[in-house]
Amino acid sequence: MCHLFAHQPQRDYESQTRSLRMGGHSTSIRLEMSFWDTLEEIAAKEGMSLAKFLTTLHDEVLDHHGEVKNFASLLRCSCLIYRAKSAVVVPEFRGSTAAIMDAAE
Template identity: 60%
Template sequence: MCHVFAGQDPERYASQTRRLRLNGQSTSIRLENSFWAILDQIAASEGVTTPHFISTLHSEVIELRGEPKNFTSLLRCACLKFLEISSNQHAASIAAE
């Protein structure tokens, strides 16, 4: 079982830093490439750029909960939530067939 996880391409878990603006302020976010790929997918599904999606998410979190203590972790969890929702939608479409 662990070979599935251990054998993955190291490029998937290599980190990448991207610079973007959050609420008008320039910042850098460092995430693993797999998370960037998911964020790019989320943004594309929303019809926006990844920086725009991240900035909007940041604004909405501030509005709902205040400044997040660890925004990078929130982004990772957003990716997991997206995968969870996608998986549930896929399972529901299979069940409907």
């Protein structure tokens, strides 16, 4: 089991801080590269720049909840939801996560 997690590329879990403007304020967000990659993919699918997508998401959360607590964690959870909904289960690999990861490499 640890092979599944231990052999992932180090780049995926390296952190990167990016600066952007949201709601007229400059801010910085620190996330692991795999999350930045996923957010860029989501933004592209929505036809937006990453900054526009993050601003739109922030504004929608603000409208819905009245505040935005821990935006970086919200982004990580959003990526997990997106990846879970995008996952394709390949029947011949059912029950074998190692086979799925080997197939993805």
